[in-house]
Amino acid sequence: MARKSGKPKAKTEEQPESPEPGHEARGTPGFEIVAREDFSDVTFLLEVRHPAMAKAARPGQFVIVITHEHGERIPLTIADFDRDRGTVTLVIQAVGKTTKEMQQICRVGTALHGVVGPMGLPSHIGDAKKVICVGGGLGVAPVYPQARAFKEGGAYVIGVVGFRNKDLVFWEDKFRACCDELIICSDDGSVGIKGLVTKGIEAAIDKHPDIDEVVAIGPPVMMKACAEATRPHDIKTMVSLNPIMVDGTGMCGGCRVKVGGKVMFACVDGPDFDGHDVDFDDLMNRLRRFVSEEKRAMEKWQENCKRLNQEPYTPDTVAERGGSGSAAAGTGRPS
Amino acid sequence: MPKKTIRTIPQNRAPMPVQDPAERVENFAEVALGFGLEDALIECARCLDCPAPACVDGCPVGIDIPAFIMKIIDKDYHGAYEILSEANLLPAICGRVCPQEDQCEGVCPVGDTLEPVAIGRLERWVGDEAIEKGWSNVPYVEPNGFKIGIIGSGPAGMACAADMAKAGCDVTIYEALHEPGGVLRYGIPEFRLPNDVVDAEIANILKLGVKIECNTLVGRLFTIEQMRNEMGFDAVFIGTGAGYPKFMGIPGESLNGVLSANELLTRCNLMNAGKFPNYDTPLDLGRRVSVIGSGNTAMDAMRVSLRLGAEKVYCVYRRTRDESPARLEELHHAEEEGIEFHWLTAPVEILDDGEGNVRAMRCLRMELGEPDDSGRRRPIPIEGSEYEFETDMVVYAIGTNANPILGQTSNIKLNKWGYIETDENLASSLAGVFAGGDIVTGAATVILAMGAGRKAARSMKAYLGIRDTAAVYLSERSGSEGTLFGIPAAERNFARIRLA
Numbered sequence: 001m002a003r004k005s006g007k008p009k010a011k012t013e014e015q016p017e018s019p020e021p022g023h024e025a026r027g028t029p030g031f032e033i034v035a036r037e038d039f040s041d042v043t044f045l046l047e048v049r050h051p052a053m054a055k056a057a058r059p060g061q062f063v064i065v066i067t068h069e070h071g072e073r074i075p076l077t078i079a080d081f082d083r084d085r086g087t088v089t090l091v092i093q094a095v096g097k098t099t100k101e102m103q104q105i106c107r108v109g110t111a112l113h114g115v116v117g118p119m120g121l122p123s124h125i126g127d128a129k130k131v132i133c134v135g136g137g138l139g140v141a142p143v144y145p146q147a148r149a150f151k152e153g154g155a156y157v158i159g160v161v162g163f164r165n166k167d168l169v170f171w172e173d174k175f176r177a178c179c180d181e182l183i184i185c186s187d188d189g190s191v192g193i194k195g196l197v198t199k200g201i202e203a204a205i206d207k208h209p210d211i212d213e214v215v216a217i218g219p220p221v222m223m224k225a226c227a228e229a230t231r232p233h234d235i236k237t238m239v240s241l242n243p244i245m246v247d248g249t250g251m252c253g254g255c256r257v258k259v260g261g262k263v264m265f266a267c268v269d270g271p272d273f274d275g276h277d278v279d280f281d282d283l284m285n286r287l288r289r290f291v292s293e294e295k296r297a298m299e300k301w302q303e304n305c306k307r308l309n310q311e312p313y314t315p316d317t318v319a320e321r322g323g324s325g326s327a328a329a330g331t332g333r334p335s
Numbered sequence: 336m337p338k339k340t341i342r343t344i345p346q347n348r349a350p351m352p353v354q355d356p357a358e359r360v361e362n363f364a365e366v367a368l369g370f371g372l373e374d375a376l377i378e379c380a381r382c383l384d385c386p387a388p389a390c391v392d393g394c395p396v397g398i399d400i401p402a403f404i405m406k407i408i409d410k411d412y413h414g415a416y417e418i419l420s421e422a423n424l425l426p427a428i429c430g431r432v433c434p435q436e437d438q439c440e441g442v443c444p445v446g447d448t449l450e451p452v453a454i455g456r457l458e459r460w461v462g463d464e465a466i467e468k469g470w471s472n473v474p475y476v477e478p479n480g481f482k483i484g485i486i487g488s489g490p491a492g493m494a495c496a497a498d499m500a501k502a503g504c505d506v507t508i509y510e511a512l513h514e515p516g517g518v519l520r521y522g523i524p525e526f527r528l529p530n531d532v533v534d535a536e537i538a539n540i541l542k543l544g545v546k547i548e549c550n551t552l553v554g555r556l557f558t559i560e561q562m563r564n565e566m567g568f569d570a571v572f573i574g575t576g577a578g579y580p581k582f583m584g585i586p587g588e589s590l591n592g593v594l595s596a597n598e599l600l601t602r603c604n605l606m607n608a609g610k611f612p613n614y615d616t617p618l619d620l621g622r623r624v625s626v627i628g629s630g631n632t633a634m635d636a637m638r639v640s641l642r643l644g645a646e647k648v649y650c651v652y653r654r655t656r657d658e659s660p661a662r663l664e665e666l667h668h669a670e671e672e673g674i675e676f677h678w679l680t681a682p683v684e685i686l687d688d689g690e691g692n693v694r695a696m697r698c699l700r701m702e703l704g705e706p707d708d709s710g711r712r713r714p715i716p717i718e719g720s721e722y723e724f725e726t727d728m729v730v731y732a733i734g735t736n737a738n739p740i741l742g743q744t745s746n747i748k749l750n751k752w753g754y755i756e757t758d759e760n761l762a763s764s765l766a767g768v769f770a771g772g773d774i775v776t777g778a779a780t781v782i783l784a785m786g787a788g789r790k791a792a793r794s795m796k797a798y799l800g801i802r803d804t805a806a807v808y809l810s811e812r813s814g815s816e817g818t819l820f821g822i823p824a825a826e827r828n829f830a831r832i833r834l835a
């Protein structure tokens with residue numbers, strides 16, 4: 001089946017459709033990865049077959065992924081969904097053990113042990129006439145479905161996306177397709193405006209005094225800065241919080257955040273909240289909860305890789321292992 | 336055989352072999368090792384086989400207790416299992432976790448003078464025997480074409496699923512987590528309820544043809560209304576439990592090192608955080624762990640912390656030991672293992688170490704006043720009794736609220752606390768949708784959840800017009816050959832065997 005949205009060809013693995021894997025309890029084949037794309041040496045995309053989820057997913061929702069039997073449950077935003085293909089798309093930044101390991105082992109044709117969702121309340125796509133959708137770092141992909149939904153709802157959409165430099169830019173075409181204006185910001189000025197996304201927001205507000213709403217997704221520091229940038233203008237600013245989660249069903253309370261002085265569970269009451277009410281310092285402190293464990297996990301994994309003689313990941317290793325085009329190669333799958 | 340009397344029966348309970356406290360705090364192996372056959376026979380000999388057995392009324396699912404005990408005495412262990420499993424689908428689990436002292440054992444007249452018959456331990460013995468021998472109670476089932484959806488794979492969901500499958504329905508359980516079992520899996524730890532036992536009981540349910548689909552969050556992936564209207568389910572049962580942990584709202588609760596017992600237990604039991612970094616899920620266990628609350632959940636959280644290597648574990652509870660809602664046996668075991676209990680103590684503030692972590696807790700001493708509505712004496716703070724003690728982890732085990740997801744995504748009627756409202760037959764406000772277990776009653780027990788699942792199954796059958804064959808399922812106490820109308824018990828659902 002032909003893919004609807006145009007996709008860059010570089011380092012893309014694709015595979016023809018196969019029967020639905022199913023997600024029964026035991027002895028499951030898991031959730032099949034049908035496409036992978038590497039945007040840079042830290043950012044990659046996985047497209048996972050899950051027809052029921054593709055049907056149910058709405059902008060702003062996320063999934064919990066378990067890579068393998070010994071893996072942890074990590075939350076990832078549904079960056080795109082394709083109801084015809086029956087797939088959901090995740091865009092992942094390799095920051096720690098689990099995400100780096102995913103970068104290493106998640107190939108087309110392999111399967112994720114668990115994928116559950118869509119979780120969280122869908123974003124409220126109101127009747128705003130003019131919105132700014134801001135994405136920075138790992139927030140660029142997650143803000144895309146909201147930008148698209150606003151566009152489909154008839155709003156004038158200004159996209160503001162931030163990257164460290166030119167080489168890290170991805171999905172420019174997708175954003176251009178759903179934004180009336182797109183402002184790219186880079187730390188070093190190698191593309192778009194030099195500076196943080198807040199600079200982009202200010203430029204947009206200067207040009208359009210009638211902005212109804214800002215949606216900002218990214219690291220907590222960035223979302224905090226965005227909320228501060230819009231506060232003087234009194235523009236409603238929604239942010240998507242990313243606290244540490246376990247179950248994602250409201251059962252553990254690990255994801256609790258402080259919003260407007262009240263305690264909320266981000267996985268069931270969020271993840272979107274009014275940025276002007278969020279206690280970001282609290283969130284940032286809670287994200288530091290496992291620093292030493294994260295470091296230990298990373299070291300142990302790197303040692304393992306060394307012992308097993310696995311070269312550390314680079315996008316080229318994917319290509320060398322037959323990344324582009326041929327699906328089965330490098331996946332350990334019998335072909 | 337002369338009639339047994341309280342004077343002629345063995346006066347003391349057969350002792351339950353347990354792992355030595357000093358040894359067991361170092362491991363996750365089961366604490367209570369279980370009866371051997373000899374112990375079981377001694378204990379059975381203590382049963383008076385009452386003509387009007389109080390224990391049966393005391394059992395929430397009405398197990399014919401003296402009948403299964405007499406089968407053990409007759410050395411018909413399989414027969415004992417048959418009787419047990421007619422009423423209780425999870426005997427090896429309930430034998431381990433039921434609060435027997437408040438149920439069957441609490442009303443056994445032997446307990447008036449001696450210690451009551453150890454019914455729970457006998458139940459466990461039979462359950463374990465069945466697992467070891469691979470017995471299961473799988474009747475001949477003729478499909479009836481009805482499709483049943485069950486939400487949640489805890490004891491309530493499993494019980495309802497099993498009964499509907501036995502009636503011939505095509506049953507699918509949807510579970511949000513990646514492993515089935517509900518609290519039995521993520522909450523109750525290995526040393527009290529080994530995963531092997533949970534697996535074995537779940538395997539019996541799969542043998543009935545029940546399908547379990549994990550990784551499925553109902554309400555978000557599809558709604559209850561969609562199950563009824565689009566997915567072709569003739570009836571739906573909701574058994575989603577009550578796991579939505581409560582916090583107290585005192586200052587310092589968002590510090591790192593403060594977490595719910597559910598989180599601690601899930602990380603450890605479901606995600607194997609104890610084996611980090613071989614498993615990826617971490618746990619920031621403190622050196623000195625304080626657990627607030629004194630129920631089963633609190634006991635489990637404390638004893639897990641000990642086993643994971645905490646140096647000191649404190650229990651902080653605002654009432655006294657007498658009011659503690661935990662199973663007596665767990666309280667005993669926790670005391671033996673060296674948990675430090677701070678009764679009549681209420682936390683008022685959790686203190687920061689300056690870097691966003693827990694350093695200490697400030698508490699208030701309490702005294703007991705007049706009885707409140709629940710009949711328990713109300714704890715009253717003692718003026719000026721505030722004190723501080725050092726701790727680096729604070730675990731909340733003070734109960735749970737209803738999970739909001741199904742309410743958020745469906746028109747089903749909830750009560751004012753957010754639990755699902757049902758009539759006395761467990762029918763909800765949506766036609767064909769039934770609910771039971773903790774999501775209806777609030778946090779309760781395994782056996783009550785199971786009982787609710789079975790009750791809902793009966794209502795579902797009535798709703799669908801399936802003839803309830805309960806009458807022929809009942810064990811026949813008088814017929815010693817295990818037959819009913821001359822047909823062997825193994826074919827007990829003969830009512831549905833059609834003559835070709």
Ligand SMILES: Cc1cc2nc3c(=O)[nH]c(=O)nc-3n(C[C@H](O)[C@H](O)[C@H](O)COP(=O)(O)OP(=O)(O)OC[C@H]3O[C@@H](n4cnc5c(N)ncnc54)[C@H](O)[C@@H]3O)c2cc1C
Pocket residue numbers: 062074075076077078079091092093094095096097098099100138141142241242243244245271287288294295
């Ligand atoms: C609702 C939600 C949606 C998310 N969507 C995405 C997404 O679309 N793409 C993506 O790449 N990431 C997303 N994240 C973040 C992602 O879950 C974490 O990056 C991941 O859990 C890190 O795991 P790790 O083992 O690789 O790194 P770790 O070694 O565990 O952590 C490395 C660093 O990441 C930070 N971190 C750890 N856990 C989280 C977390 N849950 N959220 C944010 N930072 C964390 C830590 O502070 C640490 O500095 C989302 C998080 C949430 C809660």
Ligand SMILES: Cc1cc2nc3c(=O)[nH]c(=O)nc-3n(C[C@H](O)[C@H](O)[C@H](O)COP(=O)(O)OP(=O)(O)OC[C@H]3O[C@@H](n4cnc5c(N)ncnc54)[C@H](O)[C@@H]3O)c2cc1C
Pocket residue numbers: 249432433434486487488489490491492509510511512515516517518519522523551552553554574575576577578600631632633635662738740741771772773774778779780781782784
């Ligand atoms: C730590 C702990 C120790 C306990 N110890 C004892 C004990 O010793 N003895 C005793 O009798 N009782 C004990 N209890 C209480 C007992 O476990 C519960 O009362 C019982 O498990 C309730 O059963 P349930 O089927 O209603 O719900 P649960 O066992 O809570 O199962 C509900 C299941 O539904 C799933 N679910 C929730 N929402 C959804 C959704 N939207 N879609 C799909 N699936 C969903 C959940 O993931 C869960 O697996 C204990 C409880 C805890 C927490």
Ligand code: SF4
Pocket residue numbers: 381382383384385388389390391400401442443444445452454
């Ligand atoms: S009440 Fe006690 S003595 Fe009587 S039948 Fe039951 S277990 Fe036996």
Ligand code: FES
Pocket residue numbers: 244245246247248249250251252253254255256265266267268
């Ligand atoms: S992740 Fe466990 S309650 Fe939100």
